[in-house]
Amino acid sequence: KATALLQEDAQIACWNTRDLITRADHMTLWDANGSPVNLGPRTVLVVDEAVMSNVQDLSDLCRLARENHIAGVRLVGDTAQLPPIGSGSLVAYVLHKTDFAEVTKNYRAQIEDEAVAAAMLREGRGIEYLQAKDSRGLLDTESSFDAAVRAAIQDWAQVVQRPEDA
Numbered sequence: 001k002a003t004a005l006l007q008e009d010a011q012i013a014c015w016n017t018r019d020l021i022t023r024a025d026h027m028t029l030w031d032a033n034g035s036p037v038n039l040g041p042r043t044v045l046v047v048d049e050a051v052m053s054n055v056q057d058l059s060d061l062c063r064l065a066r067e068n069h070i071a072g073v074r075l076v077g078d079t080a081q082l083p084p085i086g087s088g089s090l091v092a093y094v095l096h097k098t099d100f101a102e103v104t105k106n107y108r109a110q111i112e113d114e115a116v117a118a119a120m121l122r123e124g125r126g127i128e129y130l131q132a133k134d135s136r137g138l139l140d141t142e143s144s145f146d147a148a149v150r151a152a153i154q155d156w157a158q159v160v161q162r163p164e165d166a
Contacts, residue, residue, distance in 0.1 A: 006048070013037055017053055020045075021060045024068070039068040050075035051091045058090045078122070 007014035013031045015023065023029040029037045045065060047053060053061075053075075065073050075091055113136065120129040133139040140155075142148040 007032065017047060017057045017061060021057070021064055024064055039064070039070055041069050041071055043068070043070045045070060045073045047073065047075050047077075049077050051077035051079050052085075053091065054085065055090050 003014045003016050003019075015029075020029070024039060029039070031037050045061065047058075047061065050058075058075075061073060064070070075094075077091060079091070079095060113132070117129055117132055120126075120132065130139060140148075140151060142151050
């Protein structure tokens with residue numbers, strides 16, 4: 001779903017890394033209109049959330065880039081986020097060995113308060129984050145763990161029952 005949203009927002013062809021590799025290897029890489037996608041010297045691959053990519057996927061992506069003479073591969077991600085599920089974070093290793101560009105302003109958050117809150121979490125200021133959310137009425141608390149689980153399930157059930165465009 002995240003890939004589909006990115007494709008819609010960016011108006012460019014998007015796949016998750018493993019899907020892209022598999023489709024390209026089997027010559028079944030098509031755009032949203034069903035037209036074949038040709039990878040080549042005019043292609044730049046942007047891997048979002050690259051820190052979550054495991055060594056095997058990034059190795060296969062480099063092979064794909066080399067075989068198709070792709071112009072470049074750009075790795076984008078936040079090293080403070082979750083590590084890969086598979087073996088090793090090549091991106092974290094590379095960041096410790098090379099120079100890299102760092103974005104210090106959150107351009108994705110459309111509300112300035114959300115950008116500030118995200119920075120609090122990234123900087124390890126969890127209590128301040130919770131206080132900020134609470135002051136804006138965005139923090140729900142319950143009297144016990146079981147009550148919190150019940151409330152979370154009720155909230156989830158309400159969300160999934162809404163039409164997608166609501």
